[in-house]
Amino acid sequence: MPFIPHTDEDRQLMEAACGVASIEELFDEIPDNLKAGELTRVPEGLSEMAMLQKMQAAAEQDRGAVCFLGGGAWEHHIPSAVWDIAARGEFMTAYTPYQAEASQGTLQLIYEYQTMMANLMAMDVSNASLYDGASALAEAVLMAVRSQRRIKDHRILMPRTVNPRYRSAVRALVEPQEIEVVEVALDTDSLTTSRQALEAAAGEGATALVLPFPNYFGKLEDVQALTDWAHEQGMLVIALVNPLAMSALVPPGEWGETGADIAVGDGQPLGLPLSSGGPYYGFMVCRQSLVRQMPGRIIGQTVDGEGKRGFTLTLQAREQHIRRGKATSNICTNQGLAVTASTIHMSLLGAEGLARVARQCHHNAWSLRESLRGIQGVSLPGSDAMFHEFVVQTDKPVADVLAALDARDILAGIDLTADYPELGQAMLVAVTETRTPEQLAAYTEALKAVMEGQA
Amino acid sequence: MPFIPHTDEDRQLMEAACGVASIEELFDEIPDNLKAGELTRVPEGLSEMAMLQKMQAAAEQDRGAVCFLGGGAWEHHIPSAVWDIAARGEFMTAYTPYQAEASQGTLQLIYEYQTMMANLMAMDVSNASLYDGASALAEAVLMAVRSQRRIKDHRILMPRTVNPRYRSAVRALVEPQEIEVVEVALDTDSLTTSRQALEAAAGEGATALVLPFPNYFGKLEDVQALTDWAHEQGMLVIALVNPLAMSALVPPGEWGETGADIAVGDGQPLGLPLSSGGPYYGFMVCRQSLVRQMPGRIIGQTVDGEGKRGFTLTLQAREQHIRRGKATSNICTNQGLAVTASTIHMSLLGAEGLARVARQCHHNAWSLRESLRGIQGVSLPGSDAMFHEFVVQTDKPVADVLAALDARDILAGIDLTADYPELGQAMLVAVTETRTPEQLAAYTEALKAVMEGQA
Amino acid sequence: MSELIFERSKPGRQARAQRPGGEEAPLHQIPEGFLRQTPPAMPEASEMQVVRHYTNLSRKNFSIDTHFYPLGSCTMKYNPRGAHKAASLPGFLQRHPLAPPSRSQGVLSCLYHLQEIIADVTGMDGVSLAPMAGAQGEYAGIAMIRGYHLSRGDTGRNEVIVPVNAHGTNPATATMCGFKVVEIAVNKDGDVDLDALDAALGPKTAALMLTNPSTCGVFERNIREIADKVHAAGGLLYYDGANLNAILGKVRPGDMGFDVMHLNLHKTFATPHGGGGPGAGPVAFVERLRPFQPTPVVVKAEAGYRWADKRDLPDSIGNLSAFMGNAGILLRAYAYALMLGREGMVRVAEYATLNANYMAVKLKEAGFRLAYPNRRASHEFIVTLAPELKETGVSAMDFAKRLLDFGFHAPTTYFPLLVPECFLIEPTETESIDEIDGFVEAMKTIREEAFTQPDRVKTAPHTTPVQRLDDVKAARELNLKYVPADTAI
Amino acid sequence: MSELIFERSKPGRQARAQRPGGEEAPLHQIPEGFLRQTPPAMPEASEMQVVRHYTNLSRKNFSIDTHFYPLGSCTMKYNPRGAHKAASLPGFLQRHPLAPPSRSQGVLSCLYHLQEIIADVTGMDGVSLAPMAGAQGEYAGIAMIRGYHLSRGDTGRNEVIVPVNAHGTNPATATMCGFKVVEIAVNKDGDVDLDALDAALGPKTAALMLTNPSTCGVFERNIREIADKVHAAGGLLYYDGANLNAILGKVRPGDMGFDVMHLNLHKTFATPHGGGGPGAGPVAFVERLRPFQPTPVVVKAEAGYRWADKRDLPDSIGNLSAFMGNAGILLRAYAYALMLGREGMVRVAEYATLNANYMAVKLKEAGFRLAYPNRRASHEFIVTLAPELKETGVSAMDFAKRLLDFGFHAPTTYFPLLVPECFLIEPTETESIDEIDGFVEAMKTIREEAFTQPDRVKTAPHTTPVQRLDDVKAARELNLKYVPADTAI
């Protein structure tokens, strides 16, 4: 019996202790007509070896292409030590640290994580994680709504330069609470959000403005001016940022006169493998004054009976297990192990290492973009100020272009046509520090061949 | 500076403490003319990322074929837990357990290993490992020589059915001590060693007889009768066995009337990946009466000041760090981590699991061999009693056959022509539990195609 | 030994091998105002210092790999290393979530089959794997129910009924979905109070949320009657699958009359808890709720597997995360399911139940009071330490802390709230009789201590890296991040 | 908590997922007499029990990943996880040692380049990676010297000279190679006694084995003179590379006049010690010894890389293992070398030396006596606790054990034997000044204790899983394997 330690003797002894003739009898309170018949769609059990052979075959199938996809998840180098340590049984197989004295490892680590994340954002306090960047953005919206009690009808300004998958997740997660998410038009020349568009969308006013930085297209919104503008209008500013980029670009806490109010994003660039989209984690950082509106777990420092420093869950009165229907969120299980990995990752890189990685990504992306300039039928919209992603417009159907490059083992970009019809035939290309000069050259050559018809 | 924690400030402070102006000054006792110039063949340093990209490219190059090679190393399933635990820092980065109180983890584990290995061999005592099977066999020869002090000119009977790489390693390792290694002819019909051949080789007598089981060709030597014969002649019997096979076949401790005297072999089948030949480990088990002649570390149980059970290195007076020139061997660093993995592996499988794996290997090999019967130009020499390897003779040059199968991504066997000219065109084929029915069928089909000329 | 990584840091120290080699890359044409001026205060340590720091930190945790962890309702069972290895295969780790179908058939086939397996064990018609934990599964399910009612123009249903012993995520979820929470009582045998249910049901009822077996550790015997009542009132039934381990393959929520449910794969399907996550909380549902399921889901077409999204499912409640939820966790669950197989599923419920009942009997024999002595335990059961508190002043909390000294993680304490001084105990099927007997022995010893040397228990734990922590101070004097002593804030 | 896995076992318990599925496979035509009749007594435990048992066992070890480990002559430095990952890539792990060249170019290219790198840092002409540890490297080197002399018909050379402070493997190796060991003295400054050397040299001299810097922690300044003397007498020089970390890239053994040497890659090239191995001990040699090198070695040919064996090198001393030594360790060393690069090599020696000298100075300031106070420390140095023993009765062993309580692994004690009550201390370059200062503090505290409460030190350690163990009992009442109490032996 895989994973069950009972010998026949054990079972008999235990049945006898329970006063039953068989295990089946222990289910005698369950009405017979409810009992399940044989399972039909679960296959027969496999040994670990056979399971791994099957999974290995599946995993191999999906390998072999060089990846230029981003759009919310990027391939970065993860130091080998990160997962070697995160996958230690003591981290990986521990529960949520409710028993603080038996969980100081996890608790201290999260306290360190909170410090790192708050510092990276140049803001006051961080929670211990939310599910992912998209759901974190939704939680930030709900948090902004809770913090702006004086407002009755809540409207959130959501630029179209926010990741479209984030926008739809936010709608899915906040709509039942009757919050209006107002889309702000995209300036297709600059690929950013203009003040005019914001003003148009704001109308009478709004609860909060979401500011993506870099935005979905890798461009830099004018966060300094827009933050001040939003604050003048009485809105809260929710920064949606790539945490890696914040090592080199101006962090939310320093936007405008007083900084953003809440910052969220996805921790994936900080030590999480692509892994088909998860597990990653959503981070959330805010001003001190908003901390009691924050969703999710928070770790605080305290002392034990002997005055020794220790760490424990705190502000639990915000959470569902105490406050139930009145909690700040329903979140319970979060993304602890992803945060564990990320904390180790950030410790290994430090501020300078992170900035170096960020700059290398930027430089590689810049280099590729420059090398595409002049390819027939290719245009590169928007300003040149960018982080590590950019849009490529083509005069051929982008789906065909992508397929042709796929055939050359290059995943060349994300097709933008469905999400952004206003951009015509366009794709989003991401380049990180992991791409070698040879791979960039191969990309350029392949795109040229495809666009110039020698494909 | 990769892996060096010193900040500039640290360095300066430490230089000052040492009273030097620069680190260079610390080397001032070294004559200037000895100092090295720049290294020319060491490349420039790489980041971990770049190093892994380079190594990954190399590793990928060698993948992609289905392996039917054995001859001393076999592909077996290794439970995932084995290396997850063995690679924990506390096992992997510990030193030899000289400080017993700080090494109870490793020490208890080795004590458990010694117990498992002794039990698996049905013999008295095990050491903590030697380098590999071949060098362990050499050490067993030296140990036999030490144990047979009354003999002046030492001769060791070494059947040609012993792995040829083991035979040459033994020669390399014992020859300087003027021990004669006498090769015993191979019976090419049975692919075993006959009593007659042994008698012929023994001549006036010998110090010890090496008995491989299963032998290099996967066949079963008549260990019961030959052990008694050797003992009657005053020889010690050194069993050379596949430890996995000992879960199903008669173990050395039960050979003949009194059992073999020393058993050695390679631990690779018990949890070690193929890894181009190592690290594996050599095991050695012997009768209690020979323990003081044993090379290598041995762990014993004892108690601490409070009477609590603990484990420690014992019988160290046999070892080089105490006995120096008179030690039983020069071995110091052994294969500790490999033993760690193997101990976990054996614990997970237990006696029944090991026997099941052994039987599955045997059955798969048997099945493949049966399915090759009747392929034109193929013959299958020797008796049908076998473990999980067998010889295939071909009427085409075996090198060509192997190359043709390699082109179909099958590593079909080990070319025996150089080592065993007496077998003509022959190869050694191994099959383990990891080979699927589909792979066996593909092998048969491919060999058929090659042999019957449709290649 | 408890320095923070920041306290081990020194300006200029670095794990140099972890940065891109060569010169620092230039920043091109980014205006000054967009650049960071002061680098963030982050750790500055060598690679070995980081490895040593976090390795040693890990050693301060209890975990399944090191300790028995009978945490009720949490299903802390063995997390097979093989499943971890399977999900960590390079082909899986390296796959980008938006890779085209040409580069996705491997992972899609795994997820498709996992959907099938979950449908089978739950007795439901469809499954979406998207939710990232139980609570998000609840959100998905309740949002689907909302969508269902609204799609029928049934707009007045703004209440969700929840028994008092429900997990906190149930009412919190109902609120997040815009519903009013109506709590109903549980009777002295741990069953739902049917009169209270009748009183609560009505035209405003959108749904009843229920766990079965409940967090009282007993099976709700009237489940069909309850289902009929709710359905008759026009409401739907939500099944909180956190306790599915108790009945896996034995009884199927679909057969009990539930309309939609989530599973906690990090409980029932043995994916690791990771010190608080990540998990995965697939929703399974009956046919009429299918149009509303969260996206994306895997569908099988002529050309192979592909993702279905809003375009295929226009009534979907939408996507709940940027991509496909916690795909890596789903792969672990699939690997686990493959190893268990159909026979193995049923065995989980059987042996989890055997262990719980055995342990309950043993604790009762040892003099402890069971909260529901007349009931069979499911995979968990409740002990109330109210008698001990009364007689000795030693509380459930004290027992919990003292257990740590014996090398046992404490059971769930003070939940469900309706039983005073309670321990909710769930041994799971992967623990042997030896561990269970050991736990019972420890409980006996502590009880003994409670009478003879209560202070020893009240001041526990004594062997952990820190002693009992001051939670009040933690909440009053909020200290949520490290600020170096010499920094003015 | 210290049960043996056997004591946790129960007949019939098993980690079932780890066996081949389906029916037990049949045994075909194997005669009864060849079958095992009684299964061996092996552990019978569930997968979780095994995982928990060995995870918890590991937690009883000190290790580099958890503790500072200043073990002289052992070079316990950080073992980069990246190197471990590189060697664990599936393509490397899955490659069979006898795979044809068509399936080997990846690994062969790595090993070839490692040969090149080692030749470069040692200043030697050729390298064979075959030896599986330092001692086997010594064997290879001395056997090559033997082969060289014999090949020239110089058959009378049957002595190997070894200084008294040499590591035990040196004389043991000489004996294994059939030589007589001649020990020579070391003078009060830690250098070889040149008069003793002169006296020992002669027509019987096959070789001198030397470590430089020696295990006295000082650099042998007269090395060229020594080399000339030995060569003049017709002998060759063997370099024990265990201490290469001290001079890596700074001074090359080839330039000092050595003819052949080994490296301990598990020291200098940072491959993990694994609780006692595996390591790797490549031999590097000057041109005239090339024909005798152990096989196999990688050569580069038109068609790609391939193994050279006895057929290419008929005078080779032969193969020392079944395949290519500890290939997986060699790959780790190569990965490490790639990350260090040429600048990094030199830095190793520099910072290892800086750390040792700094620590020596600090300990001296703290009142400890250095064995060679007039010498620069190399990467290690010796403190003698003879004064402390004399004044307080507290021995080096007591200091060593007490250090464990402070979270420091003890230095090498009582080696080399020529310094009484010695600590051979090697901090390595990967430790920071913080760890070093911490160690010095602990030493001071223990010294204080030795004077004020010597029993506290003499009965140490107090915080380890067991207290000081009875080695005499272990050797007298040999108990080398577990036998259940109820079994008659």
Ligand SMILES: Cc1ncc(COP(=O)(O)O)c(C=O)c1O
């Ligand atoms: C009964 C019950 N319901 C719901 C949940 C919430 O699940 P999750 O933590 O995965 O969000 C839990 C788990 O903590 C639970 O025990």
Ligand SMILES: Cc1ncc(COP(=O)(O)O)c(C=O)c1O
């Ligand atoms: C000086 C010296 N020489 C030789 C050796 C032997 O090396 P190994 O243990 O790798 O066989 C050692 C290591 O223990 C050593 O310190």
